[in-house]
Amino acid sequence: MEKPSGRREPYGRPLRLRVLGAIVGVATLSVALFAIPLAISMGRLYHDDTTASLDRNATWIAAVVHDDVVRNGVTSVPLPRGVPSTLTVGFFTASGAKLSGAGPGTSRIAAEARDGHVHEGVERGFLVVAAPFPSDKKLAGSVRVAMPYEIVRDRMYRAWLAMAALAVVVIGLAAVFALRQSARLAAPLEHLTRAAQALGSGDFSIRAPRSDVREADAAGLALEATARRLGDVLDRERAFSVDVSHQLRTQLTGMLLGLESALGRPDADLAGVIRTAVDRGERLQTTIEDLVRLTRGGHTGGPEPFDVLALVEEIGADRRAALAEAGRGLTVSVPDELPGVAAAPAAVRQILHVLLDNAAIHGRGEVTVEVSDLGDGVAVVVSDQGPGVPEGTDVFARGARDGHGIGLALARSLAEAEGGRLVLRRASPPVFSLLLPAR
Structure with missing residues (x-):
């Protein structure tokens, strides 16, 4: 069975770790609460921006190319100048079958455009926008404009990566600040702990170093004042003990010398010597009782x-x-x-x-x-x-x-x-x- 040690170990985590964990935790939570909605919003923004660009291109191509090429079933339709090379353009019938250009043989989104509205969506790994040909007659078909969705995804990933790097920098700065603050707050308390331990070991000349933390400085000043008072009290008690021992020793020595002197003289009045010794003993007893009473009474x-x-x-x-x-x-x-x-x-x-x-x-x-x-x-x-x-x-x-x-x-x-x-x-x-x- 282990014997309990005289010194109790402190409970809980050190203040440095508490302050560091608190500041870094708050910074991380703040960054997360700000960055996650921002990342989602940026992803939607990039998606909507790309979709709007495809919408403009599809509407422009549908307006430039005459709908007769679709009505007549022309299998080779030239694209107007200025179409970006990154786009995949195809012409489809109202049922969604491809007539000309690039794209799958049938397109669900192109078929949905037969209602006369522009439709968008993701189809076979492409972000697709289908715009119907403008016509006063029966709807002839639609223009399908697509872009690989990986381009949109890569753009979002790059933005998210930049945001993550910025978040890491912010959390790192918060950690550095937390380390400095934790050291600034914990150092005075650690000095006070060492000073209190020195005081407990009997060092009444302790001096707690000053810091820029008012509460810690106030505790240090109070500890110094307490140490001085305890030192003064201990000095007075030691001096009082020395003085008391001198008084008692002086009276006891006088009594012993009187008895020894009487023993060395054959003609000594032993009865008188004994009476004197008894008187001195009673006086010594009174002195002891008085000193004990004074010590207890303060x-x-x-x-x-x-x-x-x-x-x-x-x-x-x-x-x-x-x-x-x-x-x-x-x-x-x-x-x-x-x-x-x-x-x-x-x-x-x-x-x-x-x-x-x-x-x-x-x-x-x-x-x-x-x-x-x-x-x-x-x-x-x-x-x-x-x-x-x-x-x-x-x-x-x-x-x-x-x-x-x-x-x-x-x-x-x-x-x-x-x-x-x-x-x-x-x-x-x-x-x-x-x-x-x-x-």
Whole structure:
């Protein structure tokens, strides 16, 4: 049993063949509908034209030759001058028997002329016209003028052959035009197909070539815009994953280092070390839950405003003990009332953790967290008394040489995703300001 392949083959005929078949089919049908009636009409025209010529000659000969030669049974009647050599002329009695000239011994068409009218028809491979002799007396006979029907048929065949050749030329031109049009219409779609396949393979720098087909160009522009958006989203997701892994790895490393240090000191307070490890583990669990919540929620502000004061005081109480162990203090300054913030609590919590981690690791002295009401927003300012950031260093760039980069880059991306801003207000001593929109 064959295994189904991952790639489905397209159904139906290619567009090139469809356009080619449609144009050539319409051209062929049009030529046929025009040429067949024209060929029939031309055949009738040639037949009628030849018959009219024979009619004129037969009437003229009957008028020139006296009917007495027929009445008297003359077997040799001279033809008048000017009779075309291609004609076969014979004189017949009223009963259709030949008296003189060329032709069969008896002629049905010549016998029909006894009613005094000109008769025509095909007889023994000849196109025949019989004209009676004009007479006031009893009808004496008729003149039979004939021409081989092959002459008329050859003339029609030559005309039909010329029409067929012209039809072939027209259909050939239509085929050439159809090939060009099918290539013109199919090429942009083929380019779009290759671009879509490249996009599916992860190439977000695709550029669909321009054509003179508006719809295909519009589809190409839409595909390019989609590729750029997908590339930007993927870049942001990759950067977010790198930042998150850094945050988790940093906290896990700190917890492991504390445990290893305690194991290496015989006089270590194991109960205190375990409590610190448990606190760091709980904080790591909170970080993981916040990041998972942000990833699933798309980094957007919550439907309801939350209390910034309670969050800041919670984080301050969590960090005050850790800073006190290092001989440093933490001061939290908050007003009595603040407007609700239009941001996700998980995002704000992670941003503050990053800023406090940055102050604890790279800063010195007292750490200050100050919250203020801006009217249309809330500002959270985090500062310390350390040397700050060297001049010309972008602390929000990933991979900054001073070690600030990844965590602060994550914090800025979270702030921007929530409609806020994270800025470095002063480089030394460092002052970071988180601006959040009010709900």
